[in-house]
Amino acid sequence: DARVTQTPRHKVTEMGQEVTMRCQPILGHNTVFWYRQTMMQGLELLAYFRNRAPLDDSGMPKDRFSAEMPDATLATLKIQPSEPRDSAVYFCASGLRAEQFFGPGTRLTVL
Amino acid sequence: GIQVEQSPPDLILQEGANSTLRCNFSDSVNNLQWFHQNPWGQLINLFYIPSGTKQNGRLSATTVATERYSLLYISSSQTTDSGVYFCAVVDGTSYGKLTFGQGTILTVHP
Numbered sequence: 001d002a003r004v005t006q007t008p009r010h011k012v013t014e015m016g017q018e019v020t021m022r023c024q025p026i027l028g029h030n031t032v033f034w035y036r037q038t039m040m041q042g043l044e045l046l047a048y049f050r051n052r053a054p055l056d057d058s059g060m061p062k063d064r065f066s067a068e069m070p071d072a073t074l075a076t077l078k079i080q081p082s083e084p085r086d087s088a089v090y091f092c093a094s095g096l097r098a099e100q101f102f103g104p105g106t107r108l109t110v111l
Numbered sequence: 112g113i114q115v116e117q118s119p120p121d122l123i124l125q126e127g128a129n130s131t132l133r134c135n136f137s138d139s140v141n142n143l144q145w146f147h148q149n150p151w152g153q154l155i156n157l158f159y160i161p162s163g164t165k166q167n168g169r170l171s172a173t174t175v176a177t178e179r180y181s182l183l184y185i186s187s188s189q190t191t192d193s194g195v196y197f198c199a200v201v202d203g204t205s206y207g208k209l210t211f212g213q214g215t216i217l218t219v220h221p
Contacts, residue, residue, distance in 0.1 A: 031207055043197070043211040055206060088151060093209075098142040098161070098201065100209060102154040 002026045004094050004103035010108045018080040021106045032075045033093040033100060034067055043091070043092030049075065082110045085103055113138045113202040117212035124188050124219050127181070130213045132183040134198030139201045142201035143174050144209065145183050157196075188219045 003004040005024045013019055025032050034046040047057040057067055066095045079086055089107050093100040114137040125128055145157040158165050158172040165172050174181040195216050199209040
């Protein structure tokens with residue numbers, strides 16, 4: 001049963017700390033997306049990769065967020081330094097054609 | 112950018128009832144997906160349906176792309192159907208970015 005996996009599932013950290021979230025896309029998928037879900041903003045796109053190349057990260061605060069795909073089986077989203085307003089659920093999604101499949105999310109709480 | 116509006120925002124049903132959820136979008140789309148976010152927060156793919164009609168068990172969906180709307184039908188609802196239903200679209204100017212509606216919160220009582 002192919003699925004997107006994300007680690008950690010939950011993260012509690014203090015303001016100013018670095019946070020790294022990881023995603024393993026479905027094997028063979030060539031697109032990877034990072035979305036963030038908050039009560040106020042709903043679900044919004046942060047970054048997008050196709051064939052490991054970043055195509056759009058306009059949704060990310062550039063000064064503190066970075067997204068990479070070191071290889072085809074791993075995508076990372078880093079926040080440094082983290083702030084309380086970054087508290088949210090971060091979802092990774094992958095796809096081969098048009099349909100996207102979501103991972104279980106990382107629930108981040110920044111105190 | 113494209114606007115996605117879902118209605119109703121909230122829906123409360125008794126088990127066994129039928130319901131229709133609506134998704135309106137403001138521009139032509141290349142992709143439309145319906146998701147169910149369960150009480151544990153997981154986003155479950157229900158349908159990939161940029162046009163036409165599909166059925167999966169008690170659920171079915173119809174997208175009329177020329178009129179810019181999609182409908183999700185839930186028949187004989189069960190308590191496990193509770194959660195938030197999202198419609199998400201990719202417009203013609205985008206590369207694959209999903210724009211989500213605000214969701215319909217469905218509560219099914221036994």
